[in-house]
Amino acid sequence: GDSVTQMEGPVTLSEEAFLTINCTYTATGYPSLFWYVQYPGEGLQLLLKATKADDKGSNKGFEATYRKETTSFHLEKGSVQVSDSAVYFCALRSSTSGTYKYIFGTGTRLKVLA
Amino acid sequence: EAGVTQSPTHLIKTRGQQVTLRCSPISGHTSVYWYQQALGLGLQFLLWYDEGEERNRGNFPPRFSGRQFPNYSSELNVNALELEDSALYLCASSLAGKKGDTQYFGPGTRLTVL
Numbered sequence: 155g156d157s158v159t160q161m162e163g164p165v166t167l168s169e170e171a172f173l174t175i176n177c178t179y180t181a182t183g184y185p186s187l188f189w190y191v192q193y194p195g196e197g198l199q200l201l202l203k204a205t206k207a208d209d210k211g212s213n214k215g216f217e218a219t220y221r222k223e224t225t226s227f228h229l230e231k232g233s234v235q236v237s238d239s240a241v242y243f244c245a246l247r248s249s250t251s252g253t254y255k256y257i258f259g260t261g262t263r264l265k266v267l268a
Numbered sequence: 269e270a271g272v273t274q275s276p277t278h279l280i281k282t283r284g285q286q287v288t289l290r291c292s293p294i295s296g297h298t299s300v301y302w303y304q305q306a307l308g309l310g311l312q313f314l315l316w317y318d319e320g321e322e323r324n325r326g327n328f329p330p331r332f333s334g335r336q337f338p339n340y341s342s343e344l345n346v347n348a349l350e351l352e353d354s355a356l357y358l359c360a361s362s363l364a365g366k367k368g369d370t371q372y373f374g375p376g377t378r379l380t381v382l
Contacts, residue, residue: 196376197358260310
C-alpha cells in the first residue's frame with residue numbers, strides 16, 4: 155500500500171545552519187506531495203506542495219523537489235532560524251479508482267538553537 | 269476568509285464516558301477529515317466525510333464514529349472512552365475531488381481521559 159517514510163528526529167541545528175529532512179514515498183500512479191508544519195500547540199499548516207514530477211515547491215525559504223525517479227521529496231532550507239523550530243510532516247495524496255487517500259509521515263521534530 | 273474551526277479547545281473526561289468534538293470547515297469546502305495525534309506520534313487517519321457521506325475510515329474501533337451535516341460541518345463521537353484515547357484530535361477540510369489536494373487544518377481539540 156501507499157506509504158510515506160521520513161527521517162526520524164529530533165533534528166537539532168544551530169541558527170543559520172543548512173537543513174535537510176528526508177522523505178521518500180511509495181504510491182501507485184502520480185501522487186501529489188506535501189510538506190506540512192506544526193508549531194507548538196497548533197494544528198498543521200501547509201508549507202509547500204508539488205503535484206507532478208520535477209515540480210519544486212517553495213515557501214518561506216523552504217524548498218522541496220518532486221523526484222519520481224528516487225520517489226523522494228526532501229525538504230531543504232539554506233539558513234534556519236529559531237522560529238523554524240516545529241514538527242515537519244511529509245504527506246502524499248494518491249488517487250485509486252476515483253477515491254483519494256492522504257498518507258502522512260510520522261513527523262520530524264526540528265529544534266533550532268540561537 | 270475564516271479557517272477551519274474546532275470546538276472545544278480542551279476537554280477532560282473519565283474512562284467510560286462519551287465525547288463529541290465539532291468541526292466547521294472553510295466555506296466552500298465539502299470534505300472533512302478527522303485525525304488522531306497521540307503525544308509524540310504522527311497523525312492517524314480516523315474518518316473522511318464528503319457531501320454528507322462517510323468516504324473512508326481508518327483502522328479504529330466502531331466506538332469512533334461521526335457524521336457530516338448539510339452545512340458540511342462535522343462531529344466526531346467517541347464512546348466508552350479509554351485512557352489511550354487521550355490525544356489531539358485534528359480536523360481538516362478540503363475542496364472535493366481533484367481540486368481538493370490540499371487539506372487545511374484546524375487548531376485541534378485536546379482530549380484528556382482520566
